[in-house]
Amino acid sequence: MSFGVVEGDPDGLTVAEIDGHPFGQISFTSQRWALADVRLLSPILPSKVVCVGRNYAEHAAELGNEVPKEPLLFLKPSTSVIGPRDAIRLPQQSKQVEHEAELAVVIGPPGARRADRAAAERAIFGYTCANDVTARDLQKADVQFTRAKGFDSFCPLGPWITTGLDVSDLEVRCEVNEEVRQLGRTKDLIFDVPTLVSYVSHVMTLLPGDVILTGTPAGVSPIAAGDTVTVRVEGIGDLANPVVALD
Amino acid sequence: MSFGVVEGDPDGLTVAEIDGHPFGQISFTSQRWALADVRLLSPILPSKVVCVGRNYAEHAAELGNEVPKEPLLFLKPSTSVIGPRDAIRLPQQSKQVEHEAELAVVIGPPGARRADRAAAERAIFGYTCANDVTARDLQKADVQFTRAKGFDSFCPLGPWITTGLDVSDLEVRCEVNEEVRQLGRTKDLIFDVPTLVSYVSHVMTLLPGDVILTGTPAGVSPIAAGDTVTVRVEGIGDLANPVVALD
Numbered sequence: 001m002s003f004g005v006v007e008g009d010p011d012g013l014t015v016a017e018i019d020g021h022p023f024g025q026i027s028f029t030s031q032r033w034a035l036a037d038v039r040l041l042s043p044i045l046p047s048k049v050v051c052v053g054r055n056y057a058e059h060a061a062e063l064g065n066e067v068p069k070e071p072l073l074f075l076k077p078s079t080s081v082i083g084p085r086d087a088i089r090l091p092q093q094s095k096q097v098e099h100e101a102e103l104a105v106v107i108g109p110p111g112a113r114r115a116d117r118a119a120a121e122r123a124i125f126g127y128t129c130a131n132d133v134t135a136r137d138l139q140k141a142d143v144q145f146t147r148a149k150g151f152d153s154f155c156p157l158g159p160w161i162t163t164g165l166d167v168s169d170l171e172v173r174c175e176v177n178e179e180v181r182q183l184g185r186t187k188d189l190i191f192d193v194p195t196l197v198s199y200v201s202h203v204m205t206l207l208p209g210d211v212i213l214t215g216t217p218a219g220v221s222p223i224a225a226g227d228t229v230t231v232r233v234e235g236i237g238d239l240a241n242p243v244v245a246l247d
Numbered sequence: 248m249s250f251g252v253v254e255g256d257p258d259g260l261t262v263a264e265i266d267g268h269p270f271g272q273i274s275f276t277s278q279r280w281a282l283a284d285v286r287l288l289s290p291i292l293p294s295k296v297v298c299v300g301r302n303y304a305e306h307a308a309e310l311g312n313e314v315p316k317e318p319l320l321f322l323k324p325s326t327s328v329i330g331p332r333d334a335i336r337l338p339q340q341s342k343q344v345e346h347e348a349e350l351a352v353v354i355g356p357p358g359a360r361r362a363d364r365a366a367a368e369r370a371i372f373g374y375t376c377a378n379d380v381t382a383r384d385l386q387k388a389d390v391q392f393t394r395a396k397g398f399d400s401f402c403p404l405g406p407w408i409t410t411g412l413d414v415s416d417l418e419v420r421c422e423v424n425e426e427v428r429q430l431g432r433t434k435d436l437i438f439d440v441p442t443l444v445s446y447v448s449h450v451m452t453l454l455p456g457d458v459i460l461t462g463t464p465a466g467v468s469p470i471a472a473g474d475t476v477t478v479r480v481e482g483i484g485d486l487a488n489p490v491v492a493l494d
Contacts, residue, residue, distance in 0.1 A: 047294070048324045053391070073393045075322040077295045079452045093449070113399075144300070144392060146320045150451050152360075202340070204397050205326045 006035060006160050022161075023109045023125070023208055042083035042157045043128055044106055046211040049076040049155055050200050051132055053145070055190050055215025062218050071191045071199045074145045076132070076213075080155035087244045089153045090225060094135035097243075099223055100216035101174035101182045101231040104130035105193055106161050109208040112201040120197035123206065126163040129231040129239035130213045131156040131174075134220075156229075157211065162236045167193055171234040172217055176227050184217020253282060253407050269408075270356045270372070270455055289330035289404045290375055291353055293458040296323040296402055297447050298379055300392070302437050302462025309465050318438045318446050321392045323379070323460075327402035334491045336400045337472060341382035344490075346470055347463035348421035348429045348478040351377035352440055353408050356455040359448040367444035370453065373408040376478040376486035377460045378421075381467070403476075404458065409483045414440055418481040419464055423474050431464020 003022050004015040015038050017031035053072040054060040060067050082088070090097050108125025115123055132149060133156070139148035167186055174182035186192075191199070196212055206212075223229055223243045230240040250269050251262040262285050264278035300319040301307040307314050329335070337344050355372025362370055379396060380403070386395035414433055421429035433439075438446070443459055453459075470476055470490045477487040 048326070050324075050393075072389065072391060073397070074391050075324060075393055075397070077297075077322060077451045079295070079454065091450070142319065143390065144319060144321050146322055147450050150320070150322070152452050203338070203394050204324045205399050207326065 001041065004038070040084045040159050042081050043159070043161045044157065044209050044211060045081065046078055046209050047207050049078065049081065049211045049213065050204070051076055051149070051213040052191065052196055052215045056184055056188050056217045057190060058218035059216055059220065062220070067190055071196055073200065073203070074149065076155045077150050079152055080150055082153050082156050082241070084156070084158040084239055084241070086156065086241060087153065088133055088156065088223070088229065088241050089244055089246045091135065091151050091246055094138050096135065096137040096222055098134050098136045098220045099174050099176065099181065099229045100132035100134055100220055101172050102130045102132050102213045102216050103167060103170065103172055103186055103233050104128045104157060105197060105212040105214065107197070107206045107208060107210045107212070111208050111210070112197060112206040115198050115201040117194045117198050120194045120201065123197060123201070124193070126161040127165050127167055127233070127236055128157055128161050129159070129233045129236055130211070131229060131231050131239065131241065132213050132216060156231070156239055156241045158239045159237045165235050173232045174219065175230045175232070176221070176223060181221050182217050182219035188217070189214060248288065251285070287331045287406050289328050290406070290408045291404065291456050291458060292328065293325055293456050294454050295325065296328065296458045296460065297451070298323055298396070298460040299438065299443055299462045303431055303435055303464045304437060305465035306463055306467065309467070314437055318443055320447065320450070321396065323402045324397050326399055327397055329400050329403050329488070331403070331405040331486055331488070333403065333488060334400065335380055335403065335470070335476065335488050336491055336493045338382065338398045338493055341385050343382065343384040343469055345381050345383045345467045346421050346423065346428065346476045347379035347381055347467055348419050349377045349379050349460045349463050350414060350417065350419055350433055350480050351375045351404060352444060352459040352461065354444070354453045354455060354457045354459070358455050358457070359444060359453040362445050362448040364441045364445050367441045367448065370444060370448070371440070373410040374412050374414055374480070374483055375404055375408050376406070376480045376483055377458070378403040378476060378478050378486060378488065379460050379463060403478070403486055403488045405486045406484045412482050420479040421466065422477045422479070423468070423470060428468050429464050429466035433461070435464070436461060
């Protein structure tokens, strides 16, 4: 297992292997592969995944919620993280598991603690796609989101981390079996990315590799065994995961 | 920094240094210190801290809540963990920070996934004391517990991990400046320890070193800068932390 840089034109992407971890000075080994010949894992193993609820007005409304006055935070455990093409496993406890396509922020070194807006922007290493998979029935029953959003495999991340991206107005899309279910734009985020990073960093120190999920647009809907769910954030790429029953 | 075994009689405890990590086969170095000459850190750096709300009936009632039908789970970030004598830092966002004394379960290798009751008991490495520090005003305002319980320094753990302990009926006590504020017994846990470990493991895989906080008895109350909060679980020891203002 190693890190690499994805480069080239969209029809012929290649992966150039990095010597060590991408958070340091990047130096390349001599290894190059066609992207199709590589199995991508989650591009980061975060110490924590901090999520933001109700950050698009239309999504808050579709679940009957008000837009919050401050960012609404919750956590997904690191054990929920999977990579591209890994299976989302439907737990027996739920009869209604849903997709939530999101833009994810990856924090770089040295992290962020009580960062103002400018420091928050500097703390961002890059962006990836995320699926904040949610057992909607358990979320409603529990009130606390932890169980509903914390099952193993409920946090697909990937396909890679895109650096140097202007995320102020990107399309966020979710397709289930190539049918579009969610379609939003990051310009409609109630709290924008620097605001979120700064806000979280005033509560808990963000460590390098930590991930913030910025909220999901309207259109959340159930997924079933046999489906393939694809999250696509403009300028990043496709995060596709099959859905399987746990047993 | 190293791990050690605390041994000897209560009036003359010593620490015997371990070569490596205590989750493997334990072998000792030749180093021995008097406990008073050692600075104790948090005895474990968990990948996640899973907490259980409203697990004592009297505490649920004092905050006006029903006893839940299933364990009520939430997470504290690993960045909230501090050790014995480290300062609990009061954030500017809250005017009402409270102590919550708890028995904490430390998971050992190889962890637990979908463990039945017997497997859950085998997955337990030992026990320590925890203080589930909570910004009560933010907890009520946010509904989600994440911010209120997730600030840096809001999860004191320690003073050490006690193995081989029967936790079915232990006193759980909290003192603020030597005044008793909380006094409960683990026999009054609504969901007992093996039930909790099994339940959590059916949601999220528990990794070695992960910690489960089992809930707090009645008597939670505010703490202020200058206070010292001491959590004492019978058969384990004292976890004492000073309280300071953040700035």
